[in-house]
Amino acid sequence: MVVLTPTLEVISVDPDFPLWLRATHLLNFVLIGIVLRSGWEIIASLPRFWWRNDCKPGTEWLKLTRRTLPKEEGVYTSLMDERSTSPLLTLPGRKNIGLGRHWHGLGVSLWLLNGILYVVLLFGTGLWRRIVPTSWDVVPDALESLRIYLGLGVPSIEHFQPYDALQMLAYSGVVFLLAPAMILTGIAMSPAVRSRFPWYVKLWGGHQGARSLHFIGMCLMCVFVVMHVGLVFLAHPEYNLPHMVFGVTDPTRYAQAFTITVATIVGTIALWIALSYLTLADRARSQRVLVTLTEPVRRLALNWMKPRMARQGTYTEKDVSEFHWTNGLPPTSDESTEWLEHQQNGFADWRLEVGGELSGTILQLSLADLRRLPKTEYIAVHSCMQGWTATSKWGGVRLRDVLAQLGPRPAEAEYVMITSHGLAQSMYDHRLREPFYAVLDLTTVAEDDTVLVYERNGHPLDVHLGAPLRLRVESHHGYKMVKWVRSVEWIADYRGYGDGRGGTREDSALQAFNGRI
Amino acid sequence: VTDQRPAVVSTTFALSGLTDGDDVRAVTDIVSTVPGVGGVAIELVSAGRATMFLKHQADVELDRSAIETALRSAGDYAVVPDRS
Numbered sequence: 320m321v322v323l324t325p326t327l328e329v330i331s332v333d334p335d336f337p338l339w340l341r342a343t344h345l346l347n348f349v350l351i352g353i354v355l356r357s358g359w360e361i362i363a364s365l366p367r368f369w370w371r372n373d374c375k376p377g378t379e380w381l382k383l384t385r386r387t388l389p390k391e392e393g394v395y396t397s398l399m400d401e402r403s404t405s406p407l408l409t410l411p412g413r414k415n416i417g418l419g420r421h422w423h424g425l426g427v428s429l430w431l432l433n434g435i436l437y438v439v440l441l442f443g444t445g446l447w448r449r450i451v452p453t454s455w456d457v458v459p460d461a462l463e464s465l466r467i468y469l470g471l472g473v474p475s476i477e478h479f480q481p482y483d484a485l486q487m488l489a490y491s492g493v494v495f496l497l498a499p500a501m502i503l504t505g506i507a508m509s510p511a512v513r514s515r516f517p518w519y520v521k522l523w524g525g526h527q528g529a530r531s532l533h534f535i536g537m538c539l540m541c542v543f544v545v546m547h548v549g550l551v552f553l554a555h556p557e558y559n560l561p562h563m564v565f566g567v568t569d570p571t572r573y574a575q576a577f578t579i580t581v582a583t584i585v586g587t588i589a590l591w592i593a594l595s596y597l598t599l600a601d602r603a604r605s606q607r608v609l610v611t612l613t614e615p616v617r618r619l620a621l622n623w624m625k626p627r628m629a630r631q632g633t634y635t636e637k638d639v640s641e642f643h644w645t646n647g648l649p650p651t652s653d654e655s656t657e658w659l660e661h662q663q664n665g666f667a668d669w670r671l672e673v674g675g676e677l678s679g680t681i682l683q684l685s686l687a688d689l690r691r692l693p694k695t696e697y698i699a700v701h702s703c704m705q706g707w708t709a710t711s712k713w714g715g716v717r718l719r720d721v722l723a724q725l726g727p728r729p730a731e732a733e734y735v736m737i738t739s740h741g742l743a744q745s746m747y748d749h750r751l752r753e754p755f756y757a758v759l760d761l762t763t764v765a766e767d768d769t770v771l772v773y774e775r776n777g778h779p780l781d782v783h784l785g786a787p788l789r790l791r792v793e794s795h796h797g798y799k800m801v802k803w804v805r806s807v808e809w810i811a812d813y814r815g816y817g818d819g820r821g822g823t824r825e826d827s828a829l830q831a832f833n834g835r836i
Numbered sequence: 837v838t839d840q841r842p843a844v845v846s847t848t849f850a851l852s853g854l855t856d857g858d859d860v861r862a863v864t865d866i867v868s869t870v871p872g873v874g875g876v877a878i879e880l881v882s883a884g885r886a887t888m889f890l891k892h893q894a895d896v897e898l899d900r901s902a903i904e905t906a907l908r909s910a911g912d913y914a915v916v917p918d919r920s
Contacts, residue, residue: 386869393841394893395874403865414861648875648891651846742877749860749880783841 335449335481336566343437344563345583350433351544352591353426356410358537360419363409364401365705368534372525372700373640374707380531393783397646397705398744406595411605417829418598420704421609424836427505428616434498449481450490460484473554481562493543497536504533510702511835514626514768514793517633517700526700526708548584603747606820606829614833621835626768626793629697634710638698639776643709647755649782650741650803654752658740658803666787671771673721675808677729684724686773686787692716692724695770704796704830713791715772718764721807732809734758736816737790740803743823757799757822758813758832759792768793771804795834798824843894844874849903853913854878854886863888866910870903872896885916 332338366383367374376388384402389395406412410422441447464474464485474483482490506512507529513520523529551559560576561567598605628634650658661669670683696714722728722735739755746752763769770791773780780786785802792799799822813819818826825832854860864876867890875891892898900915907913 389874391842391893394844399868399873399875403861413858648844651844651889651891653846653848653889744875744877745860746879749857749878749886751879751881752877781841783844 332566333481333562333568335446336562337444337446338566339440340437340446341563341566343433343440346433347430347437349587349590350426350430351540352587353410353422353594354430355537355541356408356591356595357419357422357426360404360409360412361416361423361706362534363404364414364416364419365397365703365707366400366402367706368531369527370524370531372527372638372708372710373642374527374644374709375640375642381534392642393645393648393781396648396744397644397703397707401705406599407592409595410591411595411598411602413599415599415602415829416705417824417831418602418605418609421606421613421829421831422594422598424613424616425609427502428613431502434494438494450487450494452484452487452491457484457487461488476555476558479555479558489543489547493540497539497543501533501536501540504529504536508533508702509621509836510700510796511621511624511626511794513700513702514628515624517628517631520700521633526702530706551580602829603818606825610831614831617831617833617835622762622833624794624835626766628699628768628793629695631697634698634700636698636712638700638710639712640709643701643711643781643784644703644707645783645802646703646705646797647741647744647802649786650739654742655740655803655805658805662782662786669787671721671788671804672806673808674725675806675810677732677809677811678725679729680725682724684721689716689721689771689773689788692720695767696774697768699768699791699793701797701800704798704834711775712777713770713772714774714777715770715788715791717767718759718769718771718790718807721771722764722809725809729809731811734760734810734813734821735764736808736810736813737801737804738806738808739801740805743827745827747818747827747829753817753823754805755801755823756817757790757801757824758810758816759799760832763792763794766792766794771807792834796830796836798822798828798830799834844891845894846875846889846891847898848918849888849890850916850918851878851886851888851907851913852884852916853911854880855884856880859911859913860886862910863907863913866906867903870899870906872898 367379368381369379371378401414403414404412411418461484464483467474504523507520507523508526520526557570557573560580561569561572564576564579565572670685672681673684674681694714695717698712700708700710702708736756736758741755742752743755771788772791773788775781775784780789788804789802790800790804813821820826821832824830860878864878867873867876872892873890877889879887881887890898904915
């Protein structure tokens with residue numbers, strides 16, 4: 320007779336793989352997919368990369384589109400370069416850079432929080448010694464592991480304590496170099512950061528240097544993810560998977576761990592794709608939710624940065640661009656015959672309407688009237704949320720000085736609305752187009768570098784860039800900067816205008832009202 | 837300094853076959869590739885009918901047959917006589 324004696328063997332969690340480590344690892348996997356997929360959505364809107372900061376077509380170091388562009392400046396728009404991608408690949412897909420940017424911001428914020436928690440716990444528990452090399456022996460050991468992998472072999476299990484030298488170098492590189500570089504180059508693409516700390520952006524080679532390095536970093540991250548996941552299944556998976564899932568060194572639980580890992584990967588990919596379709600199901604609702612979730616980060620991190628382009632020496636006349644993209648062409652006869660008449664007349668009879676219902680009056684200011692107001696002049700980089708940039712010397716009058724012509728701010732006035740002679744390129748629901756407009760809050764209106772400009776590079780403003788008057792809001796991306804300005808007025812709230820999101824780009828492209836990143 | 841860049845004008849087309857945002861995106865994408873087109877705006881007017889505004893240099897005449905071919909390649913879309 321065989322007597323079965325119950326064993327009391329309890330396999331405890333390996334101290335190298337505690338629960339917090341496994342949880343942050345899993346969360347990192349979910350979030351990195353959101354960050355990468357939304358990043359690809361952003362790339363699809365302008366699939367070109369430059370080192371030079373005027374983004375002149377033909378000078379790209381990498382072009383992921385076959386579209387060729389005319390040589391003439393100002394006869395096509397950057398929006399024409401935008402590519403529609405499948406929701407299976409990008410988040411959310413189908414030419415939704417606004418929503419893609421919100422997902423990117425949310426994903427990065429959570430990824431950063433998760434990463435900080437991971438690093439703090441890594442050092443707090445002493446587990447940093449597992450991944451940070453403390454001896455130069457790591458180099459020859461890593462080369463030995465690499466030699467074995469290149470020979471399609473796998474280093475023996477003794478190499479893994481718990482990681483081998485190549486893993487230590489790769490993990491340290493990703494955690495302490497690549498991930499921080501991605502964050503730092505991402506931040507450098509914020510106009511709020513650039514207009515407050517221009518030296519920081521120039522440190523990366525300007526906006527385009529930061530954007531290109533960000534892209535290269537993304538490629539390296541993708542290579543790492545593919546190799547990392549691949550090797551988990553190829554190099555001693557009977558140890559890796561129980562470590563990762565249960566935190567134990569117990570190859571007998573390999574089958575269980577394998578099943579759970581595969582199910583988790585499939586489930587996570589399904590979640591990524593579901594997020595795309597959920598976002599596209601009601602794009603306006605998605606914008607509301609995502610902007611609500613990301614706005615606290617913008618307020619906390621960026622709203623305190625006040626632009627000071629007129630007081631900086633980082634960008635000089637040497638930086639002024641040869642070329643300037645635009646994402647809207649001048650008004651045509653279907654949009655404003657009034658503006659066309661003014662253009663024919665050299666804008667001699669053009670007037671800026673200042674005021675409205677709240678002010679109880681409307682002033683009609685000519686270009687000469689505007690030139691009589693205090694002039695501000697500075698060199699600044701214009702960045703479009705699509706990714707292109709151009710540097711110009713702008714000359715004009717501060718918006719707050721123009722508004723001061725109306726007298727004190729009306730008590731109910733909380734915002735300023737700037738309207739164009741041109742129409743929106745498309746409406747959210749594709750109804751008949753309405754005039755392009757943007758709304759600014761009081762904080763932005765008060766900034767030194769919120770300006771109505773009538774000059775660029777020392778001459779009257781170019782027609783394709785907004786003549787005779789355009790808005791500059793240096794702390795924001797270009798989508799807030801109305802060209803071919805017709806009127807400026809105080810308003811109590813923006814919810815009663817357009818689709819109620821505070822501007823044409825917010826309404827139709829679902830950008831955030833706060834355009835500081 | 838006078839702005840010497842080419843003047844931009846728009847040419848308007850009445851279209852059939854467009855009913856929603858997917859149609860607008862498909863047509864915008866394909867027409868954007870037609871040589872000479874600098875900007876595309878589409879308004880949905882009534883069931884299946886739309887107005888398309890193409891911006892281009894004033895001295896460039898758009899190739900109507902190229903636009904029609906592009907529309908056909910994107911789906912069941914066509915240029916129709918303007919009834920407005």
